[in-house]
Amino acid sequence: MKKAQTMDKKVKDIIKKYYGDKTAMIAILQDVQEEFRYLPKETLSFISKKMDVPLTRIYEIATFYNAFSLKPRGKHTIEVCLGTACHVQGASRLIDRLERDLSISSGDTTKDKMFTLEEVRCLGCCSLAPVIRISGNVHPYLTQDELPKILRNYK
Amino acid sequence: MVSFVIDGKNVQAEGGAMLLNVARQNGIVIPTLCAHDTVARSGACRLCVVEVTKGKRTRIVTSCLYPVDEGIVVSTKTERVMNVRSLVMQLLMARCPESQLLKDMAKEMGIEPQPSFRVETDKGKCILCRLCVKTCEDVVGVSAIGLSRRGKDKIVGPPFMEDSVTCVGCGACAYVCPTDHIVMESTDGRRKIWGRAFRMKACDTCGRYFAPVDQLKWISKKTGTPLSELSVCLSCK
Ligand code: SF4
Ligand code: FES
Numbered sequence: 001m002k003k004a005q006t007m008d009k010k011v012k013d014i015i016k017k018y019y020g021d022k023t024a025m026i027a028i029l030q031d032v033q034e035e036f037r038y039l040p041k042e043t044l045s046f047i048s049k050k051m052d053v054p055l056t057r058i059y060e061i062a063t064f065y066n067a068f069s070l071k072p073r074g075k076h077t078i079e080v081c082l083g084t085a086c087h088v089q090g091a092s093r094l095i096d097r098l099e100r101d102l103s104i105s106s107g108d109t110t111k112d113k114m115f116t117l118e119e120v121r122c123l124g125c126c127s128l129a130p131v132i133r134i135s136g137n138v139h140p141y142l143t144q145d146e147l148p149k150i151l152r153n154y155k
Numbered sequence: 156m157v158s159f160v161i162d163g164k165n166v167q168a169e170g171g172a173m174l175l176n177v178a179r180q181n182g183i184v185i186p187t188l189c190a191h192d193t194v195a196r197s198g199a200c201r202l203c204v205v206e207v208t209k210g211k212r213t214r215i216v217t218s219c220l221y222p223v224d225e226g227i228v229v230s231t232k233t234e235r236v237m238n239v240r241s242l243v244m245q246l247l248m249a250r251c252p253e254s255q256l257l258k259d260m261a262k263e264m265g266i267e268p269q270p271s272f273r274v275e276t277d278k279g280k281c282i283l284c285r286l287c288v289k290t291c292e293d294v295v296g297v298s299a300i301g302l303s304r305r306g307k308d309k310i311v312g313p314p315f316m317e318d319s320v321t322c323v324g325c326g327a328c329a330y331v332c333p334t335d336h337i338v339m340e341s342t343d344g345r346r347k348i349w350g351r352a353f354r355m356k357a358c359d360t361c362g363r364y365f366a367p368v369d370q371l372k373w374i375s376k377k378t379g380t381p382l383s384e385l386s387v388c389l390s391c392k
């Protein structure tokens with residue numbers, strides 16, 4: 001109960017930050033996503049009631065953009081580049097190794113909620129291929145044997 | 156008033172009137188799926204394409220969204236129009252191979268399904284025209300359903316694909332759906348739609364089940380008519 005209340009409070013503050021402006025829905029959802037690392041269902045219903053926007057409309061937005069997740073995400077997002085350059089440099093081996101080591105498939109989150117694994121297309125630094133990005137940090141010229149050590153640094 | 160030519164015929168219409176309507180008033184048949192009089196046009200199905208020449212430029216436009224103008228020349232059956240329409244039809248059929256309506260329309264237009272398109276059998280009959288969504292939002296006023304996700308995963312339904320709390324069971328979405336994608340089952344005293352069951356109200360006079368209780372409550376709330384005045388069916392009123 002207590003947890004739900006603080007959650008509601010946080011969401012209320014976010015809505016207030018945008019003066020409850022319905023056209024700021026994407027920005028509001030972005031803030032909620034950042035705060036909870038996903039968009040909890042109850043929160044979406046709560047926003048719908050508070051801002052008088054049909055839940056359907058909010059759900060449409062929440063499922064349209066990749067930036068939003070309806071499932072809890074890990075503390076760190078690992079983005080493995082599978083763009084052309086990285087692919088040629090063996091990025092698929094990196095993703096295989098990560099899937100194995102973290103025991104999840106791409107798109108999922110580890111049980112301890114530490115990592116979410118994602119595939120992306122070209123991070124825009126092909127000369128560093130193959131690269132992965134963890135919580136915004138780019139790790140260049142990777143080989144799969146370096147992965148365990150890198151992950152340990154994030155725990 | 157503006158005058159222009161459509162399939163070789165001189166016609167007159169109110170400036171700004173939509174080409175599709177004017178064509179129909181003049182007895183010209185243009186196939187459509189997503190144009191419905193109760194909601195704003197959206198140009199979703201692309202079937203209503205025609206060729207319009209304005210000044211020196213000739214191009215393909217969706218007639219349901221094209222405002223007529225002085226001096227334009229419209230052709231609704233040129234080879235180019237037929238090619239575009241046929242392609243649109245092929246794509247629709249590849250998406251919804253189960254739709255009998257699409258098959259019938261294609262047959263009438265002499266179009267065979269293209270084997271080179273990958274046929275999808277998991278999409279039901281929905282062509283994503285958004286008619287149901289707009290009807291639910293603009294006409295009924297409850298916004299119980301929407302088109303969620305994106306691209307090839309786009310799908311129609313209530314939020315989280317769960318029983319909608321706002322749906323009143325009116326069935327307007329099933330009624331406007333051009334392809335009968337939305338399933339509504341009415342058995343005595345109960346109606347099922349979008350996976351949720353609604354209790355029906357029996358008419359106080361004739362005893363026939365005529366509307367879901369939730370819908371009557373909604374109408375009462377929206378119009379301020381007391382619920383008791385809504386307990387008689389239309390034919391007994
Ligand atoms: S369910 Fe029917 S009305 Fe709704 S978007 Fe799909 S085809 Fe259009
Ligand atoms: S392909 Fe990986 S950064 Fe461009």
Ligand code: FES
Nearest residue numbers: 198200201203219
């Ligand atoms: S009727 Fe014009 S696009 Fe569907």
